[in-house]
Amino acid sequence: MKGNVTVKTLAKELNISIATVSKALNDSYEISIDTKQKVWDLAKKLKYERNPAASNLRSHKTKTIAVIIPEIANNFFSLAINGIEEIARKRDYHVLIYQTHENSETEIAFTDSLLSGRVDGILISVSSSTENYEHFKELVKKIPVVFFDRTIEDIDAVKITTDDYESSYNAACHLIENGCKNIAYLYALNNLSTGQKRLSGYQDALRDHNLPANPDLIISYDKDAEKNYDNIKQLIVSQKPDGIISSIEEFALPCYYVCRDLGLNIPDDLKIISFSNLSTAPLLSPSLSTITQPAFEIGKEAAGFLFKILDKKPFDQDEVPTLKSTLIKRESSS
Amino acid sequence: MKGNVTVKTLAKELNISIATVSKALNDSYEISIDTKQKVWDLAKKLKYERNPAASNLRSHKTKTIAVIIPEIANNFFSLAINGIEEIARKRDYHVLIYQTHENSETEIAFTDSLLSGRVDGILISVSSSTENYEHFKELVKKIPVVFFDRTIEDIDAVKITTDDYESSYNAACHLIENGCKNIAYLYALNNLSTGQKRLSGYQDALRDHNLPANPDLIISYDKDAEKNYDNIKQLIVSQKPDGIISSIEEFALPCYYVCRDLGLNIPDDLKIISFSNLSTAPLLSPSLSTITQPAFEIGKEAAGFLFKILDKKPFDQDEVPTLKSTLIKRESSS
DNA sequence: TTTATTTACGAATACGTTTAAGTGGAATGT
């Protein structure tokens, strides 16, 4: 790119210094309105675009945020990104996307590389395989970070989450009220507080209804989709649960397939409810009862708080909301 | 960020010039292996991270690409991004995401702003409301661009598309073979060659089977979801089609809802097939027949060609593949 | 009027990196 139009071009054309041009472009109070207008007009006319690299190098502002998520091809996360993007857009910020694919090392590589000053702030939904949090602890000391949905307990940062405990407690109650006595739990996000809260909700609901807590009714998520299918099948065959709570969306469809393959009727033989943002939940056969997180809102809130931090707007920790998921009762659990 | 470790730090520590350090970090042939090793070791030890802004400013390389899409919360696009990200990851490239929300002005704002040198290249899937292509024509002259899926006809750039014409021709044939004589077409992407090819496929299939082409059987997509529902309902009530081809996924679920609300049975009263990447298509009631595009592959191919251009690797226009969609026949069309 | 203050601008430098153009000395060629 040669002959690109820079502040220099504008300065020469208007017979003023590049300092003045730069200040005018930044709407500095030091510059008269006349001069500003001239600069703006010419800038528009010549299609001047500020060089982001130079600007960033000098000012240490990138107008860019990073979003680190496990998987983009996931209803929850793509909706969350949607929310994030909407907020970023309003501020003319750029959004970088990084997928960890639930791999902790990839996650560490990303966070490390983002220390170079490429972004002003980071939004993270933690990978489920992450066990060691040292890289996060280092990270939050050096750059503004907001966690969303998938968070870890012991870290000093803003975290936007939903009422995971209550959601799963209520889901379990719902199944119990509908007659389930032997409810299985499909566990995931084992290392994250998010996952643990969901599990606790389930467990406490059983306890509060004087139902036994059978550890064999709990299986954990596997990255391998086939294994998940097998594990679920195994669980259903051996434990004969009459209800299933799936703590992540990825478990829901396999349940349907297993039931179909085993000739089980949902909800008569087995009631199912799943955390999910599937738009097709109402059209499944039978329609799927869901705990639906406000993914879009979560993204917006997370981005909003990140910008509050970037703006150095002070806020109190208890201004950070815990968003509410919606329990949508459909055929699969009735 | 003060006291950050830079090439200067490394140079001072090792008693060599910063030029040597820089070259060593870039694995230049001018530097002895001993020196390189020392630099690399120290860099790792001190957790040196190259400042991207400075690097970019000097070298005009950003190691960043932009992806401009209509909507991220869409199965097709999130899968495509997944493919793009995978390729970018291998090259240590960063990926910026921009959503146009099918708004042409937003699209123009993005392309304009990307002229500032923020990215090395751009991947675009064109907004459906885009009617004027001047901004694209300017864009492709100034920066490497690859279009994917949603492309426009008259532009000199690599375009990764699927066999839209054939897919929709085959879908129509499939419905005709299953007895449909009055097939409606849910039109979308009217301004794009993608949309036109899909329409032509449908029309030609009718013609080849001596079926009349009734323009009243064709309705166009509206951004407003409710209007789409109404339009479909109106179409079904007034034209009484026995088959529907939906040229985008967004039309599929409304069809189901309309049929449910009108008490129509799919597929007995009305057969449906839709372009779609819905993972739940097999579990819908009835399961949805789809034309499924290889979204992930499209993303990978598009990114692959963008990098070929960035690498200045010459390639022939006929190396650019047209990927094949899969027609998956399920209950909704049988 | 004199002095202080404000306004509107310019000169110069720094941000951290890459790179063109050297340089001194060792190795090679004739």
Added chain:
DNA sequence: ACATTCCACTTAAACGTATTCGTAAATAAA
């Protein structure tokens, strides 16, 4: 023996912007 090439490194100048500091003129305060 000398010239030439090559190696491994250094010097210095960019890249385009933001910002500190300075200053002349205009205005206000005394």
